[in-house]
Amino acid sequence: MANIKDVAKIAGCSISTVSYALNDDKRIPEVTALRIKKIADDIGYLPSAAARNLKKKNTRTVLVAISDFGGPVYHELLDGIHHELTKHSYTMIVSTGSSTDNLLKERMADGTIISDINISNQTLKQISKILKPIIILDRKLDNTDLVDMTIDNYDAMYRLTEDVINKGYRKIAFCHGVKKTHDNEYRFKGFKDALENRNLEIFAEYVGNFTKISGTIIAEELIKSNQLPEMIVCANDEMAIGIMEVLQAWGYEIPKDIGVSGFDDIELASYFIPKLSSVRINRFEWGRKVAKTMLSLLTKEKILVKKEQGELKIRDSY
Amino acid sequence: MANIKDVAKIAGCSISTVSYALNDDKRIPEVTALRIKKIADDIGYLPSAAARNLKKKNTRTVLVAISDFGGPVYHELLDGIHHELTKHSYTMIVSTGSSTDNLLKERMADGTIISDINISNQTLKQISKILKPIIILDRKLDNTDLVDMTIDNYDAMYRLTEDVINKGYRKIAFCHGVKKTHDNEYRFKGFKDALENRNLEIFAEYVGNFTKISGTIIAEELIKSNQLPEMIVCANDEMAIGIMEVLQAWGYEIPKDIGVSGFDDIELASYFIPKLSSVRINRFEWGRKVAKTMLSLLTKEKILVKKEQGELKIRDSY
DNA sequence: TCGCTTAATTGAAACGTTTCGCTTTTTAAT
DNA sequence: ATTAAAAAGCGAAACGTTTCAATTAAGCGA
Numbered sequence: 045m046a047n048i049k050d051v052a053k054i055a056g057c058s059i060s061t062v063s064y065a066l067n068d069d070k071r072i073p074e075v076t077a078l079r080i081k082k083i084a085d086d087i088g089y090l091p092s093a094a095a096r097n098l099k100k101k102n103t104r105t106v107l108v109a110i111s112d113f114g115g116p117v118y119h120e121l122l123d124g125i126h127h128e129l130t131k132h133s134y135t136m137i138v139s140t141g142s143s144t145d146n147l148l149k150e151r152m153a154d155g156t157i158i159s160d161i162n163i164s165n166q167t168l169k170q171i172s173k174i175l176k177p178i179i180i181l182d183r184k185l186d187n188t189d190l191v192d193m194t195i196d197n198y199d200a201m202y203r204l205t206e207d208v209i210n211k212g213y214r215k216i217a218f219c220h221g222v223k224k225t226h227d228n229e230y231r232f233k234g235f236k237d238a239l240e241n242r243n244l245e246i247f248a249e250y251v252g253n254f255t256k257i258s259g260t261i262i263a264e265e266l267i268k269s270n271q272l273p274e275m276i277v278c279a280n281d282e283m284a285i286g287i288m289e290v291l292q293a294w295g296y297e298i299p300k301d302i303g304v305s306g307f308d309d310i311e312l313a314s315y316f317i318p319k320l321s322s323v324r325i326n327r328f329e330w331g332r333k334v335a336k337t338m339l340s341l342l343t344k345e346k347i348l349v350k351k352e353q354g355e356l357k358i359r360d361s362y
Numbered sequence: 363m364a365n366i367k368d369v370a371k372i373a374g375c376s377i378s379t380v381s382y383a384l385n386d387d388k389r390i391p392e393v394t395a396l397r398i399k400k401i402a403d404d405i406g407y408l409p410s411a412a413a414r415n416l417k418k419k420n421t422r423t424v425l426v427a428i429s430d431f432g433g434p435v436y437h438e439l440l441d442g443i444h445h446e447l448t449k450h451s452y453t454m455i456v457s458t459g460s461s462t463d464n465l466l467k468e469r470m471a472d473g474t475i476i477s478d479i480n481i482s483n484q485t486l487k488q489i490s491k492i493l494k495p496i497i498i499l500d501r502k503l504d505n506t507d508l509v510d511m512t513i514d515n516y517d518a519m520y521r522l523t524e525d526v527i528n529k530g531y532r533k534i535a536f537c538h539g540v541k542k543t544h545d546n547e548y549r550f551k552g553f554k555d556a557l558e559n560r561n562l563e564i565f566a567e568y569v570g571n572f573t574k575i576s577g578t579i580i581a582e583e584l585i586k587s588n589q590l591p592e593m594i595v596c597a598n599d600e601m602a603i604g605i606m607e608v609l610q611a612w613g614y615e616i617p618k619d620i621g622v623s624g625f626d627d628i629e630l631a632s633y634f635i636p637k638l639s640s641v642r643i644n645r646f647e648w649g650r651k652v653a654k655t656m657l658s659l660l661t662k663e664k665i666l667v668k669k670e671q672g673e674l675k676i677r678d679s680y
Numbered sequence: 681t682c683g684c685t686t687a688a689t690t691g692a693a694a695c696g697t698t699t700c701g702c703t704t705t706t707t708a709a710t
Numbered sequence: 711a712t713t714a715a716a717a718a719g720c721g722a723a724a725c726g727t728t729t730c731a732a733t734t735a736a737g738c739g740a
Contacts, residue, residue, distance in 0.1 A: 045492075047726060058690045063728060071688070088492035093468035094421075095726035097412035098695050105470075113437035113456075122431045126458060135464040137455040138431075140444060146453040150411035152423075152470075174363075174406035315633055365696055376720045381698060389718065413696035416725050 046089040054087065055080050066091070105135045106338055107153035109144040111160045117308055117327070118159075121181075124331020125157065132339055151175060155338050158182075161225060177341035179334060183226040191341065193334055193349075194226055197307075200323045200354030201234030201277075204305060207358060208275055209238065213303060215247040217273035219262060219283050221254035228254075231279050231307060247273045252283045259286020267294050272302055275362055281306035281313050281322055288316065288361065303362025318360035325354050364407040372405065373398050384409070423453045424656055425471035427462040429478045435626055435645070436477075439499075442649020443475065450657055469493060473656050476500075479543060495659035497652060501544040509659065511652055511667075512544055518641045518672030519552030519595075522623060525676060526593055527556065531621060533565040535591035537580060537601055539572035546572075549597050549625060565591045570601045577604020585612050590620055593680055599624035599631050599640055606634065606679065621680025636678035643672050 048066075052059045057080070065072045065080040072080075083089075097103045106129055110118055126136045139147050144160060147153070148171055158168070159181035172178050172188045179191045208216060218235050221228040239246060248271070252258030259282065266272060267290070278284035284306035288298055296302055298318055306313060309324035330352040340347040366384075370377045375398070383390045383398040390398075401407075415421045424447055428436050444454045457465050462478060465471070466489055476486070477499035490496055490506045497509045526534060536553050539546040557564060566589070570576030577600065584590060585608070596602035602624035606616055614620055616636055624631060627642035648670040658665040 049726080059727085060690060060692095060729075061688085064689090067728085073688075076688085090467060090469050090492055092416065092726050093470045094412050094415035095695090096468075096728075098410065098416055098697085098726080099728045101695070103412075113431070113440045119431035122458075126461060130460045135457070135461045137457055137461070137465070139453070139455055140440075142448045143444060143453045143455070147455070149408060150414075151408050152411045174408055312630065312633060315630060317635060367696080377697085378699075378721075379719055382719090385698085391718070394718085410696050413725090414698075416696080416727085417698045419725075 046087045047092065048089070050087060051080065051084050051089050054083050102154050103135075103152060104133065105137060105153040106155045106157060106335075106342075107144075107147055108136060108138045108157045109147070109160045109163070110138065110140055111162055112140055117310065120327035121159075121331040121334075124328040124333075125335040126331075127328070128332040128335035128339070134339070148175065155179075155342050157334060157338060161222070177338065179338055179341070181334065191337065193337060194230070194351070195325050195330060196351045196353050197227055197230035198234040198237075200325075200356070201231040201307065202238045203234075203354075204307075204321075204323055204356055205235045205238035205277060206242075207356060208277060208303070208305065208362060209242050209244065211303075211362065213275040213362070214244065215274040216244065217248040217250065217276045218246060219259070219276055219278040219287065220249060220251045221279040221283065223251060228279050235277055250276075252279075252286075254280050254282060256282045256286035256289075259283035260290045261286075263287040263290035267291070272296075275303040275305075277305050279307060281308045281310045281320060284320055284322075284361070285312060285316055288318075288320070299360065299362045305362055309357050313357070314359065316361075320361045321359045322357050323354040324357050325352060327352075364405045365410065366407070368405060369398065369402050369407050372401050420472050421453075421470060422451065423455060423471045424473045424475060424653075425462075425465055426454060426456045426475045427465070427478045427481070428456065428458055429480055430458055435628065438645035439477070439649040439652075442646040442651075443653040444649075445646070446650040446653035446657070452657070466493065473497075473660050475652060475656060479540070495656065497656055497659070499652065509655065511655060512548070512669070513643050513648060514669045514671050515545055515548035516552040516555075518643075518674070519549040519625065520556045521552075521672075522625075522639075522641055522674055523553045523556035523595060524560075525674060526595060526621070526623065526680060527560050527562065529621075529680065531593040531680070532562065533592040534562065535566040535568065535594045536564060537577070537594055537596040537605065538567060538569045539597040539601065541569060546597050553595055568594075570597075570604075572598050572600060574600045574604035574607075577601035578608045579604075581605040581608035585609070590614075593621040593623075595623050597625060599626045599628045599638060602638055602640075602679070603630060603634055606636075606638070617678065617680045623680055627675050631675070632677065634679075638679045639677045640675050641672040642675050643670060645670075 048059055048062050052062045055062060061072065062080055065077040066084060108122065108125060122138060129136045156175065156178045158178060161182055165185060168185060168190065169188055172190045176189050177191065179193055181193055184192045218232060220232060236246065250262045252262055276287060284304050288304050291298060291302060298304055306320050306322040309322040313320040313322045333349040333352065336347060337349055366377055366380050370380045373380060379390065380398055383395040384402060426440065426443060440456060447454045455471065474493065474496045476496060479500055483503060486503060486508065487506055490508045494507050495509065497511055499511055502510045536550060538550060554564065568580045570580055594605060602622050606622050609616060609620060616622055624638050624640040627640040631638040631640045651667040651670065654665060655667055
């Protein structure tokens, strides 16, 4: 693999001249620069990222660590982050699982954005002392150098719940996702406060884990117990769909017999029959905000971004 | 940021000793190694990937370049690749769009897996001379050092079309995706050969671009023209769904009035009403095969993997 | 032609590791 | 005690860039 030395040798000049030429330094006259670039091209020279990063002490790369590539939620977020990052000629790399661990331990990126519930708080705290900047998207963690950015779960769920109450529902249950997660916590809080504000009691609470399958299990037990609420507010769409599927399989009609709502507005939400009422987050926009914040951390400029608001998508499921 | 020198100073030993200790070299006695590791931990030492990569001339990282994070197709593939790669303690990084260009130009990974139709053949040919190994997933390119791996589009579509014919359909049309893509070409070829083999003519050909919206446009024009086939075999699910939506909106019943089939078996395929008949590719398995091949290229061992076969999922749409 | 300013080019240090080959220390056998 | 062998540790070069500071070349006015 050709290196800068080879280019210099062929061009008959010094290494430094080649380096300046390739980096468009104004002290190299254009004609020389062109000649050198041509040679570099011809012999297939690619600069070594390792050497450059070592010398420059940065990589112009941001790492985004996510739980998994599945799930309908991430891709808009990633697109948003990518959009903003590349606009500022930063490179985005994405990783999951154990690859993230490696990447974190090796500081291959200048900054890190984490939305991965599989990384423990403890690990996060530890890593945040050494590696900065880090933005976390899926939780809050005090007394650290982590910057947390979360969507406005509380507000959106509060408004959704108000709408549910306004439609006349009174026996309203909540279906939790993974309990200690930020998303679940704040969605539940919004739900609870909205009920309290209208002097209503929570009819029941069920606990799932954000997956469709957990929704089906909850629905099956619910049917056996014969203690059905009039309405189930779910912490996300996938559980809502799991619940609806089982309910329908047992002959219940939605929304006639029982209402269901979700959160996230995944694609499926508007294909399922009945169409699922949900909350839409503009995750592309949100991704851009996250990236902007990262860039400001990287350049040490302070910028201010607002929490991303949710938009109610009231459809046919309650 | 602490470096290996700092660790050595505190430990009161040489840099090389620290390096050996941290890399579990047997010449350092366990007690010393432990002591050094403790110190490294305490001062938050993280080795510099740049320096290590420079010296070792590898990164133990594989880059996967994809067109976009959206689309329901990629994530299983990525999971499969990741699974296999991490099993061999390689790290996977993923990129799209212009980030890919940067990454390619900087050789941050030991190997590259590309499934990105936005990269031109020309670019690919050029890059393949310099940067190896590269596996491409979405096309074939002769006379290059690229290794191409594609799923068995031809075979699966051939079998699907046979099934369509066996069900009694005769006026059968094909809906293309992006025309020159490998996926489209071979799916169409399978379709065509299956018809020819039964002495049937292609009733019509439409051209979309693999998106749902292109399907809707095709369907709208089709309805206007009043030249409906009995059956539309689509090059992928998303177009099939677009077509079905419009057809239904205009009062056509599927499969009574007209049959439709897809390819890929995306999640939506089994939620849409009627459930879409399609071809399922086990992309997780496929991803593992791709990763295995990459590893073998990296280690220069030759291994042989078989093309991934498709599984017919015949449901209610024809 | 001389000096003076500006343009073009270069040498060498530095970035933080790994690893070869050598030296010093310890252990154990005589 | 002596010495050979084994164990532990160390020094320095090398990886491929970037960039500072210094050198050489060119341009030009008098």
